[in-house]
Amino acid sequence: MHITLTELERETYRKSPIHRIDGRIKILMTLAIIVYAVALPRMDSLDLIKLGLLEVYLIILMMFARLEFSYLAMRFAIALPFGLGIAAFQPFLKQPFIQNFTILYTLPLGIEVSREGALFGIIIFAKFLVCISAVILLSSTIPMSELVSSARRLGLPKELALLFTMMVRYLFVFWNMLDRIRTAQKTRCFEIWNKNVPRKWTLEQIGYTISSLFVRSYEQGERTYQSMLCRGYNADAHVYVSRKKISVPDIFVLAITVVVIGVAQFRVI
Amino acid sequence: MNIIETRELTHVYRGKITALDGINFTAKPGERIAIIGANGAGKSTLFKHFNGILKPTSGNVLIKGESISSKNILDVRRTVGVVFQDPDDQIFAPTVKQDVAFGPMNLGLSPDEIEKRVRESLETVRLTGFEERAPHHLSTGEKKKVAIAGILAMRPEVLVLDEPTAGLDPGGAMRLIKLINEMNRYLGITIITATHEVDIVPLLADRVCIMSRGKIIGDGTPLEIFSSPELIKKTHLRLPIVAQLMEMLQEEGVPVGVKFTLEEARDELLRVVK
Amino acid sequence: MNIIETRELTHVYRGKITALDGINFTAKPGERIAIIGANGAGKSTLFKHFNGILKPTSGNVLIKGESISSKNILDVRRTVGVVFQDPDDQIFAPTVKQDVAFGPMNLGLSPDEIEKRVRESLETVRLTGFEERAPHHLSTGEKKKVAIAGILAMRPEVLVLDEPTAGLDPGGAMRLIKLINEMNRYLGITIITATHEVDIVPLLADRVCIMSRGKIIGDGTPLEIFSSPELIKKTHLRLPIVAQLMEMLQEEGVPVGVKFTLEEARDELLRVVK
Amino acid sequence: MHIPDGYIPLEQAAIYWIIAILFIARSIKWARKDLNENMIPLFGVLAAGMFVLQTINIAANLLIPVPMLTGVSWHVVGAALTAIIFASPWAAVLLITLVLAVQSLFGDGGVTAMGANILNMGIIGGFLGYYSYIGLSKLSIKRPIALFAGAWLSMILPAIALAFELWFAGTFPLKQGALLMGTFQGVAGIGEGLITVIVFGAIIKARPDIVEEDAPQKVSTVKVAAAGIVALFGLAVAAPFLASGNPDGLGQTANLVLKHEINSAITPLFSDYSIPGMGEMGKVAAIIIGFAAIILLWLGAAKLLKRV
């Protein structure tokens, strides 16, 4: 299960109020939410309410962005396992910064499940969830090229922007090459578990596959780069930066975000 | 029994672009079929269903009467050999020889047999001497030849060729056409070709299908198909050059019939002149 | 003055494969030149020297009388627009529109002008409506069209086309030939084409060069070139179909001259018949 | 092996970010000077390739998947490979930074935690992988073996660093963490090593014009030796914690010592955050001091060795 960049890019070209917001604002918003979520105290059950509020806010924004449900489900399904692992261990651990543990159960082998551990696990998972939601929202509502140019305007160094753009471009090349090689092998009946062929030969083929994947992607990338040069591109050229001004609705959205964070922090409700 | 059959085959790319729209196509063993149609008509998409590289959005593809499934997919690919339009989709091994040997190897043939097939296939496309070259460092036409050799070496029952002559020099193209016809005549291999070069259609097909916007809108002998000018015009195609010349002469009042191959046209003209 | 000139141009790939071997080639402003030759003759390699993509192993390439160097390379690339044989080498942006706009954007044109050129180029190749599609998810012929549109939008002084009609449907190919001729006639753009489709050579060139094994072994008008059958045969080429028919008739004793285009042949045959 | 957001407290994440930024700044300088136009496609493709290999399971058809407990499957990192191809560890820092940035957009690895991830995979992985390879090459060990060893080390050492970071963060006990991550990365390192050998071999064969085969011989022995000393020193510092029955106790002691020295200087910086247990500050300080010490040590060792 994976999501291709093309699918990611497709969502970013939708038209919605969220997509229209200036890229810089979206980046700042995302960072604000992530930093706030991460900065919350480690052990405080109030965290869950604050994080819940942020999550609801993000979900509302996602709805405004008219993102497809199946797409979102896929994005979350890919991202979540990365964080789930460590959180799931927490109830069984004795966190060094907690003084007293309330033991809920004792499992065989003397493994103890503590209430504090469980709470800590839930809190870090909730933080993680909010951060992931923010990132998914950002990456689904801003095309890569705009992300780079916005980041440029926020002060990202030129070299990083250039290399980042090149990398994103070559992602397509690489992906495409992987696809081509797989098709080529399939049409000629290649199968890893084929018993008719020596195991050694199969392993060799896997090696060749990886090397030709890189070499051919590189050469394709080189030809593509040359054709970019032919069309007047040069490496010193600035990544195209639009002169768009920040508008009133942009400020408005940023303000709402600040208010939401404020509400979460000072428990106005 | 039909060796290939599609039933109401529809393919929609990424939920938006309908490339195939209810295709009913059949090929009998030993037939020679050409599929023609404008750019983007859906020819390549159709071919990629014949060996299960693409899966139907709806409808069915039957090979020797059996629907393609993960169980019989290897058999299907052994039966139907597809030469893709872009040779880069087909070559990947570090040397030409290894690339051509890749298919036979997977079929579990003996080393001698593999060696023999590789040699013969490379001779056929006149690439002897290129064995140790890297296939991605060849000229476009040479790559195309490697791709064709790689499929020939598998000896499929059905040979599906997507624009086999594009990028080949005329000498190479004629040799390939001759080879295809021989394989059909002596080994009984079914041949399905997509091409834009209408001049070669009468040389390598007894039956022509016209595709347009994902549908098959014409099916018949070359004579039938090329005798319906509106159909041809509508689909951005043209008549073979020989036929165009004969038509132009007809318009000027010369009493000739429309012919498609050089030999026929010569005889027809000789008849008139003498 | 010659707009493109090569002097004893030699290119050896990775110290082993001599693809070009002492080429002396010149193109004058406004000329229409076709380069023909078997697969692997070196046509694409030659073209890649015209805008400095490949560097000569020995010899020289002069554009407007100046040798290509890192100083004038940008000017050279603005002067000479090359459409590569493989469209995959040329398209890379996420949408068709961005891809075609890439060149004009780098030329620093105004947004209005860019918009206009993109629209016109896409109309020319009949891809209006494809603006937001991803270029690498198109059919082969459509990709080719995007690649051509991308170069057209830059309005170069010399247009170098490597197999422009390969993979295009006959309608699209004829339209492209017409466009190329118009650009030559009305804007004075120099046209250099490599192609295997000998039938179109008389339509888009006043001068034909034959390449074989890295050398230019023939240079003249289409009439001169196609009148030397040994030369043609030796290089895996063939005569245009019309010429073949006329020759066949000659052999049968019909008193006709060899012609290359349909119209000429019709008139010649009418003369004989009447 | 990508740390997500939320698993490291903000102030610790900030420290890692500061270290990472220093290194990134230097790597940009490298790009400006040494990354010529012809190499840009290679850099772009390698970065793209690393991303693709890290994100999807080519396993599906090509390789056998190496599943991990938590559902995270095996990743290729490519830090050693990049450093070796471009003959500079700075290339690895830059490349891993780019890859991690795109990955974080996919939710793989956090934004605040990115500094730590860059530190582990790019800096520690890149430098140690590279210098191990160079060092082994200089000892005229066969290239494939040197490559494999370099790549394997570039996987295992970041895993240990990671275990320490999670321990500092209080999210995972040190010994179990080191054992778990270490075992996993040790196994994954075999794959990494193989891929490094294969890809490097292929690129050298296809494009001898771009990759210098005898680059190892040109690197000064001084730098290699200094890197070796730093690595050994790092391990020497880490070892007692790893070996101790009660690493937390050791940490506490270290904190106690450090607290008095540094705390007063640092606390105001972070005083906005009310953190339970003042041990926190000590850990922050420990990280800074540790790193400063390592850098100083490297510089010092290089200077000393040069004089010899």
Ligand SMILES: Nc1ncnc2c1ncn2[C@@H]1O[C@H](COP(=O)(O)OP(=O)(O)OP(=O)(O)O)[C@@H](O)[C@H]1O
């Ligand atoms: N991977 C893809 N994703 C999305 N759309 C595609 C893809 N491949 C092809 N298409 C679209 O599907 C339609 C049919 O494409 P196909 O390649 O089958 O045409 P074709 O008849 O082979 O054309 P050509 O003669 O140019 O090769 C076209 O409109 C094309 O743009």
Ligand SMILES: Nc1ncnc2c1ncn2[C@@H]1O[C@H](COP(=O)(O)OP(=O)(O)OP(=O)(O)O)[C@@H](O)[C@H]1O
């Ligand atoms: N990248 C490369 N590395 C090594 N050899 C190459 C490379 N590209 C082409 N060649 C070789 O150089 C010779 C000339 O190739 P070129 O591509 O110029 O031929 P061409 O005339 O364009 O042929 P085609 O009509 O098939 O496109 C061929 O023998 C080919 O194998």
Ligand SMILES: [Mg+2]
């Ligand atoms: Mg096609």
Ligand SMILES: [Mg+2]
């Ligand atoms: Mg060529």
